[in-house]
Amino acid sequence: MFSVLTDNWDLFGQGFWTTIKLFLISGVLSLVLGTLLGTFRVSPVPALRGVGTGYVNILRNTPLTLVFAFLVFGAPKMNIELPSFFWSAVVALTIYTSAFICEVVRSGINTIPPGQTEAGRAIGMSFIQVLSVIVLPQAFRAIQPPLMSVLIALLKNTTIAAGFSVAEAGAIPAAMAERGENQMLTLVWITIGFLILIVPLIFLQRWAERRTAVA
């Protein structure tokens, strides 16, 4: 049982390292893009709201695998070359995940009591100031639990990159098949690897949930 892991340590180590890199890079990028889109959706400019709404409605109803397929097989046909499959995966995950983060941010902004923003405006703050100094800092505390769910889903979604030539954890079974190793044990070890990554995130989420429930 253990030899499957120890004999192929190189494969597992590199695979999970790539998974973690994918997760961290696309996580940060989607947080930035998602927050930006979230502010679009509450802005006073109708066109910006339209952009945000359209983006969310389209991406939330598109399978992530299709986004991947379009970027990997379609984009090169219109001469858009990304540096590597890894970066195609980062872009696909970011485009998809930011739609969900946008929704979380928007619902978080809506939980802020109107008195807060009214007070901000009363002392002469602009929309941007109200948003960045008063609303978003409070909203981010309220949305930590749903935000963690989105990030957990992102971590699990990185496995889809395996279908598109990225050698991350999801691609280990195919490589192990070439080495003639036991597939089921390989999958058990991959599952354990993912649990090691995800369980701390789940506990972090529960903790944030309890903390915000009290506040």
Added chain:
Amino acid sequence: MSALYDVPGPRAQLRNRVLNVVVILLVAGAVAWVVYRLNATGQFESRRWVQFQYTAIQRQLLDGLLNTLKAAGLAAVLAMIMGAVFAAARISDHKWVRVPATFVVELFRAIPLLILMFFFYYGSLQYHLGLTPFWAVVFGLTLYNGSVLAEIFRAGIAAVPKGQREASYAIGLRKNQVVRLVLLPQAISAMLPAIVSQLVVLLKDTALGFIITYAELLYVAKQMGGRLQYGFPYIPTYIVVAVIYIGLCSLLSLLARYLEGRSRRRRKITGAPPPSAAEAATSAEAPL
């Protein structure tokens, strides 16, 4: 929404209008760039689109779509059953039922869906179980979505006001009756939007079948896109497929939103208590 900014005065109105035009121009510019790019690389050439006129190709697309719907439909039914069974187990009074059920639900929610499908796919190859990729997709979807639905069912039942349960016990109903006659009928209307949203997720996730060679819509699209004689029409094919996926999922999403609006209206009419914090948390939890 309006709480974030004052009702715009003349200056703000002007500024918003200018910004509006700028944004529209930017979006139009982006669209124009994409169209230009597509046109410059010949993606609108008729040789890349001509295959969609052939009935054989249309039938192939339709078969792919039917395979997608078949897997989604079967998995949805199985996931509902699994969700009901595990939700019932999770609210059981017996610890030896509750604890394993909780463990199973938490485990399958934490494992990436693709890995779940791999278990059936590679397991079948290794032990010669004769499971086709179709079953790998269906079982994978069932285990994951069944666990999520179990959570939705459980949370829905828990969100029914406590007084309902206490009153039912007070008039001497057994637990089975309390849940079946009092809690479930009230919980279901509240849960319906979340259930339909989860079905959207399930439908989208059938596209993972592409990776384990199940001939669903995306898999068919890859084959069509790879045809040399039509100039590798990946982009035209993906545009067609994207329209199908987005159309189907949007319809389901609209249904979910309609149901949500309806249950909210009903709550207002009957004067029932506003949705509890737990309910708000589950509805804010974006299904992925």
